Amino acid sequence: MYHLGIDLGSSSVKVALVDADSGKKIISLHEPPNEMEIIAVNPDWAEQDPNMWWTHVCNAIKRVIKESDVNVSQIKNIGISYQMHGLVIVDKSGHPLRNSIIWCDSRAVNIGRKALEDLGETFCGEHMLNAPGNFTASKLKWVIDNEPERYKSTYKFMLPGDFIAYKLTGKMATTKNGLSEGILWDYKADEVATGLLDYYGIDKNLVPEIVENFTNQGSVNEQASKDTGLPLGAQVTYRSGDQPNNALSLNIFNPGEVAATGGTSGVVYAVSNNLKPQEISKVNHFAHVNYTKEEPIIGTLLNINGAGIQYRWLRNNCGNDSYETMNTKASEVEVGSNGVVIIPFGNGAERMLENKNVGTHILNLNLNSHGNAHLYRASLEGIAFSFVYGVEILKKDIGDIKVIRAGNDNLFRSEIFANTVATLINHDIEIYNTTGAVGAARAAGLTDGNFDKFGENITNNDHVMTYTPLENNAPYETAYESWKNELEMILKHK
Ligand SMILES: Nc1ncnc2c1ncn2[C@@H]1O[C@H](COP(=O)(O)OP(=O)(O)O)[C@@H](O)[C@H]1O
Ligand SMILES: O=C(CO)[C@@H](O)[C@H](O)COP(=O)(O)O
Incomplete structure (x- = not known):
């Protein structure tokens, strides 16, 4: 049996296949061969086309299947890691209504600044552990203010990895850790951050269904099976922002443990259980992949x-x-x-x-x-x-x-x-x-919740x-x- 990992970066899509029992890498590759473009119509803007991501995902998966020569019916679970904080808006039939406004796009900086002023540091810190900043919620507010027709046609908003999961399964969904990336998770109330949604005037119905990691989040449908070559019914069991996923890939789960990476962006990501951060703007705090209300494991991220x-x-x-x-x-x-x-x-x-x-x-x-x-x-x-x-x-x-x-x-x-x-x-x-794609493939097999065994394999x-x-x-x-x-x-x- 095999698990497949997809890592949607800003420069390329990496896909890896691992053996389900040993976690050993069978193959790993990236598409396109040359790095992907970031479109900057204005100097501070940064966009990518979600359908371009999907094309590269399909090409990479097809190559993995061909080049590894495995029995494709043995591919069981799929894990997705993705560039964080991007905004994808889709209509009812799932078509993106515009390019994704990606993580490094700065058009919403002033929107986030004003929100912090109006809502106050104490409220933002206690409820969301972060200033709204330039993250997904602020980007969506930019769409409300500047592209009202598009906002009106929006059925759901998603993060980049949610969009890939949607293309694989036909199900529009997100996770708590995903919402936390958009500053849309209220840690105090343990629910979607209605305080910020209401302040921005974002309709709560646009938030997709919340699914849990390490469980079945949806199965590969007929169209996706045709597009990728994956077997019908293979399950998406894991999705996470690429930085928490990098930490998971390196067996970083406990307070005091730190993961680093130097991709398009550079990140130092420290795990803690601190729900009272000192600094809510210069560094950020997101729900880690093993976050639960009972055991709130937080990733403090320097980007x-x-x-x-x-x-x-x-x-x-x-x-x-x-x-x-x-x-x-x-x-x-x-x-x-x-x-x-x-x-x-x-x-x-x-x-x-x-x-x-x-x-x-x-x-x-x-x-x-x-x-x-x-x-x-x-x-x-x-x-x-x-x-x-x-x-x-x-x-x-x-x-x-x-x-x-x-x-x-x-x-x-x-x-x-x-x-x-x-x-x-x-x-x-x-x-x-290891890499993010290998880590995501391994995480797709973590449905037994045995983090200790998972971590030991990596360290050993x-x-x-x-x-x-x-x-x-x-x-x-x-x-x-x-x-x-x-x-x-x-x-x-x-
Ligand atoms: N051999 C290398 N030595 C130093 N830096 C490298 C090397 N290979 C890649 N890089 C750096 O890594 C970046 C790509 O990292 P990657 O993790 O694939 O990015 P992303 O996840 O943003 O797509 C390149 O833009 C380059 O700066
Ligand atoms: O914004 C962040 C983390 O908060 C970035 O790290 C993005 O997640 C993009 O990652 P790469 O494309 O550089 O891997």
């Missing part, structure tokens, strides 16, 4: 919108080297990139910078002595420094860190990046041979190495200080 997307920009605009070649070239330059400083960001409003949109800055470039290798190193360092800067903020809100884990994926494939973060936060980073089989803080940390500290000075100067004028 950097413009992380790996910057390294990708350099790849696309500085000679099209592969990421591996870029990493090798960067390693030929000393720590500190010979004075070149790159401030990352440039992918929408940065939550940890009070939703300011600072843009990417390349500083101190000397046209006679610097080449693309300096830019590559400065980019990896700049992104790593932004993680360190963020962890300083995050630490105010979480207790002691027991363990930090990351997959051997995306930016964590770069030694420069991982060493810089580990050295400056002065903590080991354990690297595991997947640990590949640990980055320990480097002893000679002085050059890293010096480079970080000058990066921070430059950032603070920029922030003064924003």
Whole structure:
């Protein structure tokens, strides 16, 4: 028997197949071969077409079936991980009424600011654990204000992963953890956050049915079976935002445990049971995949919108080297990139910078002595420094860190990046041979609720190495200080 995992990222869709008993990966691949486009009609906007996601999901699943050559009838459960906080609105027949307004789209920042002012920090903190910010509910309010005709035709709103589950099963549904991503879960009342819905004037009937994780959320229907090649009746049993899912993939379930990743965005995600956060804007708090009212496990999330997307920009605009070649070239330059400083960001409003949109800055470039290798190193360092800067903020809100884990994926494939973060936060980073798609496939089999066995398998089989803080940390500290000075100067004028 096999389980299938889908990870809908911002840059590509990854699909993995695992053996149901051992959790071993059979195959994993991504579509499209080149990364997906993010459409920005206005500078602060970011949209993607939900039907484009579905096309890539179908292509990736068809390839997985063909290339693995497994008996397709043996694929039982499906898990879905997805880019968080996006808004998909559909009509009664399930057609998207517009492109998805995705997580890094900043058009709703001012709507969220005003809501926080009007509702107050205490109300938002106690009920939703977060300021409304620039998340799904605020994005939907933007549609109400700016596209009233579309709002009128809206039958349900969904998150990106809910839309994929809908295309697979024909059932429009979401989860509590999904609603929490949109700032639409009231932790105090243990129900949909009617306080915010009412304030924004969002019709409660637009909230889809709530389904539970690790149970049957719907079965692959005839159309989806035709589109993907999956067997009729295979069950969707799990869906989660990609950051809680990354944590699950790394066996991060308990207070003090921390997961990190460096995809398009960079994230540090710390698990806690704190329902009284100190900070409700710069870091965010979402229901973890194992959240229940009785045992409220919360993920405290530090997000950097413009992380790996910057390294990708350099790849696309500085000679099209592969990421591996870029990493090798960067390693030929000393720590500190010979004075070149790159401030990352440039992918929408940065939550940890009070939703300011600072843009990417390349500083101190000397046209006679610097080449693309300096830019590559400065980019990896700049992104790593932004993680360190963020962890300083995050630490105010979480207790002691027991363990930090990351997959051997995306930016964590770069030694420069991982060493810089580990050295400056002065903590080991354990690297595991896993990905979000593999984690989602494994989670699809977690219907027995045995989290301990699930976690043991990961810890015993997947640990590949640990980055320990480097002893000679002085050059890293010096480079970080000058990066921070430059950032603070920029922030003064924003
Ligand atoms: N070998 C590598 N070394 C360093 N960074 C890499 C490497 N491969 C990919 N990346 C980074 O990872 C990003 C893609 O990460 P991914 O997790 O697939 O993103 P998403 O989930 O947003 O689609 C790329 O944009 C790039 O910045
Ligand atoms: O907004 C967040 C987390 O709060 C982002 O992490 C998105 O979930 C997008 O993830 P990637 O596409 O970068 O994986």
